[in-house]
Amino acid sequence: MTYRLFEEKHHASIYQRYRFVPPEEIRDIILHYLERKKGQPHVLAVDLGCGTGQNSRLLAPHFQEVVGIDISECQLEEARAVAGFNNITYRKGTAEELPFPDGSVDLLTAASAAHWFDQQRFLLEAGRVLKPCGCLALLGFADNIRLHYGSCGDRLTDIYDEFKKVLLPYTSTQVAVANTKLQDLYAAIPFPDKERIECIPLKQQISVRNIVGFIESFSMYQAFQRAEPDAATALLQRTHDSGMANRPFEGKEHATSYWKYRVSPSSQLIEEVMSFLKKKRGVQPFDLAVDVGCGSGQGTMLLAPHFSSMVGTDVSPAQLEVALEHATAPNTSEPTPEERRRRVDWTGDNLCLGPNSVALYKQSYDSIR
Known part of the structure; x- marks a missing residue:
């Protein structure tokens, strides 16, 4: 049969x-x-x-x-x-x-x-x-x-x-x-x-x-x-x-604790990153940085003052929600609907970020994992 x-x-x-x-x-x-x-x-x-x-x-x-x-x-x-x-x-x-x-x-x-x-x-x-x-x-x-x-x-x-x-x-x-x-x-x-x-x-x-x-x-x-x-x-x-x-970092309570207790990158580390970038890249101002796996945004916010535009990406909506709640840097803003529609494409030409903004994106599961 x-x-x-x-x-x-x-x-x-x-x-x-x-x-x-x-x-x-x-x-x-x-x-x-x-x-x-x-x-x-x-x-x-x-x-x-x-x-x-x-x-x-x-x-x-x-x-x-x-x-x-x-x-x-x-x-x-x-x-x-x-x-x-x-x-x-x-x-x-x-x-x-x-x-x-x-x-x-x-x-x-x-x-x-x-x-x-x-x-x-x-x-x-x-x-x-x-x-x-x-x-x-x-x-x-x-x-x-x-x-x-x-x-x-x-x-x-x-x-x-x-x-x-x-x-x-x-x-x-x-x-x-x-x-x-x-x-x-x-x-x-x-x-x-x-x-x-x-x-x-x-x-x-x-x-x-x-x-x-x-x-x-x-x-x-x-x-x-x-x-x-x-x-x-x-x-x-x-x-x-x-x-x-049931994956780690997904719940709002965990994301809030992550923001409150997670050790942020030190200012010295950020200075070393920028010093290395200036030595290798040379050209200023720096237009765009992308913080992959940004979590609740500690490192993203520390880098933000050094770039015209900043993108934080993470698979966890709860982490991004907490990050947006604390997004107080001068060049920080929530992405526009047009920016959200383009969240899967990570090249600067296609992100369509406005000047002096931080965008926090939920990464597409199929494109990232």
Whole structure:
């Protein structure tokens, strides 16, 4: 049976943007195993259920040819749109009926996809197309993601887990199979020589927006969205907002304490910065300075007297609100609506700052994190 759960173009674009790329460590384990069992040359790798091509691209430098196979034409369109991989081709098809001659494939892979295959038919087809000593590699992510961010990592992980609980009624039998780490499929593999490797840790920096996008790519979220579109959209937004609210420096109380108790840069340090700038830049007056991660604005205000225009940027609205409350320098003013509309572009030509003003901007999450 072929499952068509990743067909829509919007879903494919989310999959391309937010789905995790298998780590290089796993790729190296696969290649070392193939080298040990079969040796060179590595001619043809076939990536089954390739989706938008993350795993296919990871394999490309190590094979003469890589073919990605997927049932979804929208997923394949996203994969083909990624330039720079001339030895990869993408074909529409299934893992149970492969368009390759007997004994022609060096490596068959399936990354977070094998739980969708018909087990018996897939294994028969794998045995048919693999070369003598060719290899089969099935990989996936365990469902035990932990989030870490300062002191609020446990709360962020709880938010992620709460989201998954809402999706439980929409979780298919096949996803449940994936969560068992493909135990039954592994046991059914008929090859006499096989190895199972578990618990390969992966640490990755990821923004709140990207983890929410990753969740949105889940098949069970897509099922929820088809059944209850308004509720699904609200859940996604609520999860994003909860994640942002639990980051350090976001609350008004914390921002106020930050302003009150945080040690400001010393006047001597500011003098050294300006002395260095005068020595290197020479030309005065100085028109524009940008204080990135300005917080509640202590350093921004100390620098303000030395520049015609000053921009403070921060991801926290609460920090910026406190900064504006204390923006008392002579060349200080809140940005105009036109300046706010231009907040993502950080070049002096496009900020449109008026003379003798300090602008405090909330940085765009997608452009900064």
